[in-house]
């Protein structure tokens with residue numbers, strides 16, 4: 090039996106690592122006391138990121154939301170590609186008459202409601 094030299098598998102091309110989860114935090118500037126809320130990687134230091142108004146370090150005073158999984162912008166764009174088709178496709182498939190009927194109903198429904206709840 091002939092031993093076949095095993096070729097090393099090609100190294101996996103660097104896949105974009107699963108993005109780290111984010112946290113939504115409140116921070117206070119150590120110098121000017123300005124408060125801000127921001128989205129930052131969960132691993133961000135408690136004291137560190139700079140203040141928007143004076144540039145001094147800020148201190149994290151609260152975590153308002155943890156474990157936020159960032160969306161992949163490419164996937165979002167792909168989704169929009171599909172999502173942007175529906176309205177036009179429907180409008181084109183309806184007869185102008187049916188379209189007017191639907192629009193009239195919608196307008197009547199809108200105007201029926203009291204203004205405050207709109």
Ligand SMILES: [Zn+2]
Nearest residue numbers: 118121140143
């Ligand atoms: Zn500041």
